[in-house]
Amino acid sequence: MGLTDPASAAPDIARAEKLVDRALAASPRHAFAHFVKGHVLRAQNRVDEAIPEYEAALGLNPNLAVALLGLAWCKLYTGSIEGVIPIEEQAIRLSPRDPSIGFCFHMIGTVHLLQSRTDEAIVWFEKARSAIPTQPFPRSRLASAYALKGETGRAAAELAEARRLGAEIFFRASPA
Numbered sequence: 001m002g003l004t005d006p007a008s009a010a011p012d013i014a015r016a017e018k019l020v021d022r023a024l025a026a027s028p029r030h031a032f033a034h035f036v037k038g039h040v041l042r043a044q045n046r047v048d049e050a051i052p053e054y055e056a057a058l059g060l061n062p063n064l065a066v067a068l069l070g071l072a073w074c075k076l077y078t079g080s081i082e083g084v085i086p087i088e089e090q091a092i093r094l095s096p097r098d099p100s101i102g103f104c105f106h107m108i109g110t111v112h113l114l115q116s117r118t119d120e121a122i123v124w125f126e127k128a129r130s131a132i133p134t135q136p137f138p139r140s141r142l143a144s145a146y147a148l149k150g151e152t153g154r155a156a157a158e159l160a161e162a163r164r165l166g167a168e169i170f171f172r173a174s175p176a
Contacts, residue, residue, distance in 0.1 A: 013043050032057065034057035035070065038054040041053060051075070063094055065098060068088070069088075081114060091104050102127070106125065106132070121145045134165060146158060
């Protein structure tokens with residue numbers, strides 16, 4: 001799993017912003033351009049500004065499920081978590097066979113975990129783990145949920161698998 005250094009990504013993100021701004025100037029009603037603008041703003045941690053771009057994309061194309069995913073992340077980052085699950089459920093309804101549907105499951109599990117609904121979180125993280133088995137993050141959150149339930153053996157197994165899948169940089173054991 002390759003990680004990008006934020007400092008080295010900054011010039012690329014700035015270039016992407018200029019390009020998407022040109023695209024929007026030429027075609028202000030292009031839904032995907034608004035989606036990309038939302039993504040660029042989110043990459044710059046300007047999530048409050050990204051929300052209207054995702055909403056514009058969805059206003060122009062209500063079937064653009066990927067814009068729902070970006071909008072859900074922004075809602076989560078701004079603390080509006082009550083709106084995240086309905087957005088993700090809408091994305092699932094729009095694109096039930098999407099190969100990245102596991103990320104919707106992961107987000108729903110995350111919201112349940114944040115709201116201390118651990119049993120519901122586990123159900124969604126297990127769905128995410130099955131749908132996107134090569135991704136470490138559903139497993140790390142599943143490990144957290146299992147640990148909160150006192151199921152330390154299962155938690156340790158999920159954390160070990162998350163590390164094996166390449167996320168060891170995020171889930172290192174503390175030095176003794």
